Amino acid sequence: MVLKVKAQAGSFESSDILIMVEPVAKGTGRTIELKSIVMQQFGDDVLQQINRDLDHYNIDDIRIIVNDKGALPPTISARLETALKRSAQVQAGTLTK
Amino acid sequence: MQQVKTEIERLLEAREMRMQQKLALTEGRFHMVSLQLNIPGLPKTSEIVKEFILHVDSCFQKFYTSRCCVHSWEKHFPFCDEAGDWIAYLFDHELTTASFLKETTEAFEETFVLGRIVDLDVLDIEGIPISSGKAKSCFICNEPAESCRKNKRHDLMMVRERMLSDMKSYLDKENSDALIKKVTGYITYALLQEVALSPKPGLVCRNHNGAHTDMDFVSFLQSTAMISPYLQDIGNLAISFNDKDISKALPQIREIGLQMEKAMLLATQNINTHKGAIFLMAISMFSIIRVVRHEGTFEVEAFSNTISELTKGIVERELITTNTHMKLSHGQMCFLDYGPEAAGARGEAQNGMPTVVKHALPFLNGLLKENLTKYNDRELSDALIPVLLKIMSVNSDTNVIFRKDINTLAELKERSQKALDHWQKGEKDEYNKLVSWCNNKGISPGGSADLLAVTILLYQCKYD
Numbered sequence: 211m212v213l214k215v216k217a218q219a220g221s222f223e224s225s226d227i228l229i230m231v232e233p234v235a236k237g238t239g240r241t242i243e244l245k246s247i248v249m250q251q252f253g254d255d256v257l258q259q260i261n262r263d264l265d266h267y268n269i270d271d272i273r274i275i276v277n278d279k280g281a282l283p284p285t286i287s288a289r290l291e292t293a294l295k296r297s298a299q300v301q302a303g304t305l306t307k
Numbered sequence: 308m309q310q311v312k313t314e315i316e317r318l319l320e321a322r323e324m325r326m327q328q329k330l331a332l333t334e335g336r337f338h339m340v341s342l343q344l345n346i347p348g349l350p351k352t353s354e355i356v357k358e359f360i361l362h363v364d365s366c367f368q369k370f371y372t373s374r375c376c377v378h379s380w381e382k383h384f385p386f387c388d389e390a391g392d393w394i395a396y397l398f399d400h401e402l403t404t405a406s407f408l409k410e411t412t413e414a415f416e417e418t419f420v421l422g423r424i425v426d427l428d429v430l431d432i433e434g435i436p437i438s439s440g441k442a443k444s445c446f447i448c449n450e451p452a453e454s455c456r457k458n459k460r461h462d463l464m465m466v467r468e469r470m471l472s473d474m475k476s477y478l479d480k481e482n483s484d485a486l487i488k489k490v491t492g493y494i495t496y497a498l499l500q501e502v503a504l505s506p507k508p509g510l511v512c513r514n515h516n517g518a519h520t521d522m523d524f525v526s527f528l529q530s531t532a533m534i535s536p537y538l539q540d541i542g543n544l545a546i547s548f549n550d551k552d553i554s555k556a557l558p559q560i561r562e563i564g565l566q567m568e569k570a571m572l573l574a575t576q577n578i579n580t581h582k583g584a585i586f587l588m589a590i591s592m593f594s595i596i597r598v599v600r601h602e603g604t605f606e607v608e609a610f611s612n613t614i615s616e617l618t619k620g621i622v623e624r625e626l627i628t629t630n631t632h633m634k635l636s637h638g639q640m641c642f643l644d645y646g647p648e649a650a651g652a653r654g655e656a657q658n659g660m661p662t663v664v665k666h667a668l669p670f671l672n673g674l675l676k677e678n679l680t681k682y683n684d685r686e687l688s689d690a691l692i693p694v695l696l697k698i699m700s701v702n703s704d705t706n707v708i709f710r711k712d713i714n715t716l717a718e719l720k721e722r723s724q725k726a727l728d729h730w731q732k733g734e735k736d737e738y739n740k741l742v743s744w745c746n747n748k749g750i751s752p753g754g755s756a757d758l759l760a761v762t763i764l765l766y767q768c769k770y771d
Contacts, residue, residue, distance in 0.1 A: 220319075222426070
């Protein structure tokens with residue numbers, strides 16, 4: 211998947227997650243900024259999951275800002291997928307600011 | 308081809324929309340408090356959920372107003388989307404701070420009984436969520452809620468069912484408490500309105516003691532005030548009583564009734580102002596609460612049946628089988644002398660209050676068309692005096708039989724009917740003659756006055 215524009219998906223509602231993605235120059239690598247209400251206990255799990263999903267989409271260069279309100283893994287994957295598709299402009303509604 | 312969205316997709320989409328909606332609402336002018344419920348599983352809304360959130364809404368409004376009287380929310384909107392019901396309160400940013408709102412919402416979540424289901428979020432004027440970093444406890448155990456959720460410590464459907472059933476019992480309790488308070492108020496009013504009605508034949512009125520020398524208007528006010536609070540106990544009994552045979556509730560009602568009598572005697576320096584009224588109002592309170600709880604609304608016929616079931620056999624047990632060696636009440640003595648026609652309040656109750664439901668109430672329904680609160684003193688007097696006459700014309704009042712005799716009762720009934728006929732033609736002379744006759748002869752139709760109070764009570768219930 212090729213990222214083209216800044217995009218976001220999700221919300222700051224309880225048990226949801228707000229994910230903003232931004233394309234960066236090739237070779238820059240992944241930058242993930244994570245804030246979570248369950249940082250101490252589950253921060254690493256959320257990071258691992260996001261990295262696994264990015265592997266799945268073959269995305270190596272990206273900047274992601276994540277604000278997690280306690281989302282469960284299926285929600286995290288769904289929100290990330292939508293953010294990526296919006297950025298790649300394969301799904302309508304980029305919801306960028 | 309239009310893709311069919313799953314429930315989960317619609318839920319995720321609704322949450323995104325909701326966030327956009329919240330950001331739009333702040334308009335760069337408002338801090339926003341949003342109230343929503345944390346209910347796992349689908350659907351997010353239902354009748355119970357809606358009723359519950361509206362209740363929480365009114366509780367939060369009171370909570371906030373009591374803690375901050377100088378300013379309030381500018382706008383208040385209820386919403387419902389795929390992610391459930393939610394309510395927005397918008398506060399002018401120049402009048403309050405987002406941190407004060409956060410403190411207040413957190414205090415509410417902590418004190419509200421089902422606070423763990425309730426989720427109050429604060430967004431500041433920039434649309435930034437204000438977080439205190441405090442972790443909420445789990446609804447089921449006392450661990451941090453997020454950790455239970457992430458670790459799937461409890462079965463989701465179990466949590467959902469528990470929450471819904473807790474909401475239901477909470478609303479049940481709130482609704483029955485409100486019902487009990489309201490009917491208690493109706494009864495208190497009915498007793499006060501009856502004594503305030505003036506002039507009345509032989510009865511204590513606002514400015515006249517009628518045929519009485521040992522009590523006055525104030526005795527009735529004092530007694531009414533002191534007996535009223537006990538009605539709530541009878542209301543609670545009506546809610547908790549679950550035997551199929553409701554006549555078994557009568558002794559329990561009477562225990563409370565005896566406390567009421569004691570309170571009355573204390574308030575009036577041992578004068579009996581309300582003994583009959585206590586009996587009638589106690590069984591009415593119980594029956595009204597039962598009927599509303601079972602039928603969902605007040606029904607006169609169901610009320611009449613309940614009263615009669617509750618007092619089943621009371622005439623046989625307490626009037627027919629009495630003998631002269633016992634210490635008898637006035638009502639019992641009358642029955643001994645005159646038989647079934649003088650069965651008094653007991654007979655009235657056992658027959659389902661026919662004087663009220665078959666005569667007085669239909670008569671009052673013909674005179675007034677709206678809730679009693681719509682009428683002033685004059686209008687109420689004009690309607691209630693003929694109702695009292697109607698009752699007096701049919702009721703075999705044991706108060707009259709006991710103090711006078713059965714012939715006086717017959718004459719009273721006749722004079723009442725005559726006064727009523729004239730009253731309906733707009734002539735009040737006969738009524739005034741009846742008033743003087745009763746006052747001078749010492750005739751006080753106290754039993755009819757009690758039935759008038761019950762009629763006022765039922766009229767209020769019907770127009771509730």
